[in-house]
Amino acid sequence: MRFDCFDDPDGASSGDEEYSLPKENAVLETKDDEEEIGGISVADSGFSFPKRNCSFRSLFDELDIRDIDIAVGQTYESKKDLLVRLKILSVVQKFDFYVPESRPTLYIVKCWVRGCQWRVRASTIGDSPIFHVRIYQRQHSCSVTERSARSRKATPDILAFLYKEFVGGIGSGVVANHVAASLNLRYGIKMGYWKGHRTLKCARELVRGSYESGYSELPSYLYMIRRENPGTLTRLEVDELDRFKSVFIAFGGKYLGTLLMATTQDGNYNIFPLAFAVVDTENDDSWEWFFRQLSRVIQDDEGLAIISDRHKSIGKAIGKVYPLASRGICTYHLHKNILVRFKGSETFGLVKKAATAYRLQDFDELFHQIHQVNPDLHAYLVQADVSKWSRVHFPGDRYNLTTTNIAESLNNVLKAARQYPIVSLLEEIRMMLTRWFAARRKQATLMTTVLTTQVEELLQARVVRASLLDVQEIDQNQYEVRSGPNMHVVNLSQKKCSCRMFDVDKIPCIHAIAAAQTANVSRISKCHQYFRTEYLRLGYAKSVMPKDESCPLPNNVVEKIVKTPPVRTQSGRPKLTRAKGPYEIAMQSKRPRKAHCCGNCGHTEHNRQTCNV
Numbered sequence: 001m002r003f004d005c006f007d008d009p010d011g012a013s014s015g016d017e018e019y020s021l022p023k024e025n026a027v028l029e030t031k032d033d034e035e036e037i038g039g040i041s042v043a044d045s046g047f048s049f050p051k052r053n054c055s056f057r058s059l060f061d062e063l064d065i066r067d068i069d070i071a072v073g074q075t076y077e078s079k080k081d082l083l084v085r086l087k088i089l090s091v092v093q094k095f096d097f098y099v100p101e102s103r104p105t106l107y108i109v110k111c112w113v114r115g116c117q118w119r120v121r122a123s124t125i126g127d128s129p130i131f132h133v134r135i136y137q138r139q140h141s142c143s144v145t146e147r148s149a150r151s152r153k154a155t156p157d158i159l160a161f162l163y164k165e166f167v168g169g170i171g172s173g174v175v176a177n178h179v180a181a182s183l184n185l186r187y188g189i190k191m192g193y194w195k196g197h198r199t200l201k202c203a204r205e206l207v208r209g210s211y212e213s214g215y216s217e218l219p220s221y222l223y224m225i226r227r228e229n230p231g232t233l234t235r236l237e238v239d240e241l242d243r244f245k246s247v248f249i250a251f252g253g254k255y256l257g258t259l260l261m262a263t264t265q266d267g268n269y270n271i272f273p274l275a276f277a278v279v280d281t282e283n284d285d286s287w288e289w290f291f292r293q294l295s296r297v298i299q300d301d302e303g304l305a306i307i308s309d310r311h312k313s314i315g316k317a318i319g320k321v322y323p324l325a326s327r328g329i330c331t332y333h334l335h336k337n338i339l340v341r342f343k344g345s346e347t348f349g350l351v352k353k354a355a356t357a358y359r360l361q362d363f364d365e366l367f368h369q370i371h372q373v374n375p376d377l378h379a380y381l382v383q384a385d386v387s388k389w390s391r392v393h394f395p396g397d398r399y400n401l402t403t404t405n406i407a408e409s410l411n412n413v414l415k416a417a418r419q420y421p422i423v424s425l426l427e428e429i430r431m432m433l434t435r436w437f438a439a440r441r442k443q444a445t446l447m448t449t450v451l452t453t454q455v456e457e458l459l460q461a462r463v464v465r466a467s468l469l470d471v472q473e474i475d476q477n478q479y480e481v482r483s484g485p486n487m488h489v490v491n492l493s494q495k496k497c498s499c500r501m502f503d504v505d506k507i508p509c510i511h512a513i514a515a516a517q518t519a520n521v522s523r524i525s526k527c528h529q530y531f532r533t534e535y536l537r538l539g540y541a542k543s544v545m546p547k548d549e550s551c552p553l554p555n556n557v558v559e560k561i562v563k564t565p566p567v568r569t570q571s572g573r574p575k576l577t578r579a580k581g582p583y584e585i586a587m588q589s590k591r592p593r594k595a596h597c598c599g600n601c602g603h604t605e606h607n608r609q610t611c612n613v
Contacts, residue, residue: 068085068088068089068092069089069138070085070086070089070120070133070136070138071133071136072133072134072135072136073132073133074132074133075130075131075132075133076122076130076131076133077129077130078129078130078131079102079104079107079122079131081131082107082122082131082133083107084158084161086109086120086153087153087155087158088158088161088162090151090153091151091153091154091158091159091162091187091189092162092187094144094147094148094151094187094188095111095112095113095118095140095147095148096111096112096147096150096151096152096153097109097110097111097112097118097153098110098112104124105123105124106121106122106123106124107120107121107122107123107131108120108121108122109121111140111142111147112147112150113140113142113143113146113147115141115142116140116141116142116147117137117139117140117141118137118138118139118140118141118142119135119136119137120133120135120136120137121133121134121135121136122134151189154189156195156198156199156201156202157202159183159189159191159195159199159202160199160200160201160202160203160205160206161203161206162183162186162187163179163182163183163199163200163203164203164206164207166186167179167182167183167186168182170200170203170204170207171416172415172416172419174200175200176193176194176196176197176199176200177193177196178196179196179199179200179203180192180193180195180196180199183196183199208420208421208424209421209423209424215244215422215562215563215564215565216561216562216563217423218236218244218247218422218423218562219236219557219560219562220553220557220558221423221426221427221547222234222236222247222249223553223554223557224547224548224549224551225249225426225430225547227547227548227551228545228546228547228548229251229542229544229545231542232249232250232251233248233249233250233275233293233296233297234247234248234249234250235247235248235249235293236248236562237289238561238562238563241563242561242562242563243562243563243564243565243566244280244422244562244563244564244565245279245280245565246277246278246279246280246286246289246290247277247278247422247426248275248276248277248289248290248293248294249275249276249277249426249429250274250275250276250293250294250297251273251430251433251544258278258279258280258281258282258286259276259277259278259411259414259418259425260276260277260278260279260282260286260287260290261273261274261275261276261277261410261411262274262275262276262290262294262298263410265399265401266440266536266539267452267455267530267531267532267533267535267536267539268440268443268444268452268453268454268455268536269400269452269454270440271409271410272539273410273429273433274294274297274298275293275294275297276426276429277289277290277293278422278425278426280565282311282313283313284313284316284317286313287311287313287314287316287317288313288316288317288320288321290317291317291318291320291321291322292321294321295321295322300321300322300323300324300325301324301325302324302325302326302396303396303397304322304324304325304326304396305325305326305327305328305394305396305397305398305399305401306318306322306325306326306327306328307327307328307329307330307398307401307402307403307404308327308328308329308330308404309329309330309333309404310329310330310333310334310384315327325396326394326395326396326397326398327388328388328389328394328398328401328402329384329385329388329389330402330403330404331352331355331356331389331402331403332402332403332404333403333404334351334355334384334389335348335351335352338351338377338380341380342374342376342377342380347370347373347374347377350366350369350370350373351370351377351381353366354366354367354370354381354390355389355390355391355402356391356402356597357390357391357392358391358392358499358500358501358504359392359498359499359500360392362392363390363392363393367381367386391504392500397504397506398504399504399505399506400505413432414428414429414432417429427547430544430546431546433544434543434544434545434546437540437542437543437544438543440536440540441537441540441541441543444533444536444537444540445537447533447536449533450524450532450533451524451527451531451532451533452531452532452533452536455507455527455531458507459507459508459513459523461599461600461608462508462509462510462513462600463513463523465510465600465608465611466510466511466513466514466517467514467517468483469481469482469483469510469511469514470482470483471514471515471517471518473518473519474489477491477492477493477494478490478491478492479492479514479515479518479519481511481514481515488511490502490511490512490514490515492512492515492516492519492521492526495512495526497509497511497512499511502526506527506528506530506531507527507528507531508523508526508527510600512526598611
């Protein structure tokens with residue numbers, strides 16, 4: 001494989017040309033300076049409101065005609081542009097035409113009904129390729145019943161222009177049947193599902209560009225984004241035939257491709273996207289490539305924790321690229337598998353308690369109960385590796401992250417954008433990050449507390465409970481904290497508590513808060529620095545800028561070629577959602593419920609009022 005790396009300050013491709021119809025040429029020109037059509041005053045300067053009463057539909061119909069009608073003196077860049085305009089006009093006015101004469105310098109069009117006077121004659125001047133409309137006979141001399149009997153020009157590309165300009169939107173909620181019904185209501189055009197589908201596809205390409213052109217625009221897009229966002233890392237890979245393989249982008253589609261993403265959590269418990277990539281398929285090579293690019297942004301470290309699902313390719317890639325990091329698996333995915341493979345709600349509840357237990361003795365007790373109730377489930381959990389799914393056995397700092405829900409949430413946000421061409425998909429991600437960073441930067445600026453607002457809310461309830469605990473000093477750093485028969489030992493210097501909530505979450509538990517209050521030590525200082533407002537502000541200090549369309553492109557970027565990857569078009573009606581496996585279908589009626597945990601200690605089976613700590 002050949003790699004194209006655009007990390008230098010001068011490298012990415014051509015681009016975003018617009019091949020739309022010339023709107024400036026759509027003004028209706030007549031022999032007089034101004035002509036009144038259907039009560040609407042039409043002139044080069046625009047139009048006024050109707051001078052006589054008419055329905056909204058008739059008003060819009062007249063505006064359609066004004067925008068697309070032919071006029072003597074109009075110019076078109078090529079014969080093809082003129083033909084497109086004639087096709088659009090014929091669909092709106094419900095007639096058909098034929099071309100009796102067509103030469104490089106002359107183009108004559110007549111109504112298809114023999115003897116009708118409607119015709120257009122256009123020609124070039126000198127060596128210029130521009131066509132000028134010389135003669136335009138607007139009125140038909142044939143019967144409307146004759147000329148409307150044929151409509152061969154109502155092709156999906158022509159209907160797409162009419163739909164986009166005069167009918168409706170192209171959002172993810174719009175389907176083929178909506179397009180067919182809208183065009184039928186507006187222009188009296190009848191079509192089936194497949195024609196409606198092709199029309200909607202063409203309309204979306206008019207707005208977003210085609211899926212094929214999206215790949216050719218990738219180099220220029222990456223160059224302009226990197227130029228406006230210093231520190232942004234991008235990587236584009238093509239094969240030996242210049243066909244697209246994968247793209248990676250970390251800010252500082254279609255064709256059965258797969259969107260990979262890496263996300264984390266900021267100090268205010270918000271989703272913080274790290275990097276995105278689009279690859280041909282989800283396999284060992286693509287995941288290893290993704291993590292190797294990610295390692296250039298987030299380097300391997302013993303304090304790094306990576307939480308993912310149980311995909312084997314992800315595990316292999318992490319082992320190769322991040323050997324020092326601690327790997328955990330998503331407990332939610334584990335719970336779903338258990339619900340499908342094993343029956344018994346009581347056993348499932350024990351698994352959830354074991355996965356979230358903070359203390360080793362609590363985990364051992366629960367795991368022993370699971371073995372007694374269901375030995376097969378116990379063996380399955382052992383095979384899944386307790387160090388990856390249980391909080392107490394996790395070797396690194398997992399904080400409060402036990403699932404990959406933040407990645408799933410981001411995936412849901414981008415659900416509609418995944419149908420876009422690849423450049424449009426990346427631009428949608430960029431706009432999302434721009435909105436998020438702007439809103440969170442403003443939110444962080446308004447915070448007046450040392451700790452973030454979410455952490456403050458979490459500690460507020462703990463402070464109230466901590467005031468009810470009995471504290472006994474052991475030495476300068478250690479304190480014994482009691483609540484009835486329960487006793488815990490807190491070490492303020494090491495930021496540890498025997499309940500292990502302080503150790504794992506990096507936020508003082510109620511025992512640590514009580515001990516710090518007795519020792520007259522700042523409780524804020526015992527929170528991890530990542531939860532401070534100043535760190536949150538630094539995280540959103542940089543803005544995510546859009547691309548600069550006016551920036552000059554270097555030759556190595558303009559000449560870069562990225563072709564459409566090989567793909568096999570699937571037969572049948574196009575599917576917008578992926579096919580679900582048997583486990584997922586079974587899970588639709590078996591969704592794991594969220595366990596109700598105590599707000600003080602985090603354990604289940606009791607609440608804040610009945611808590612003994």
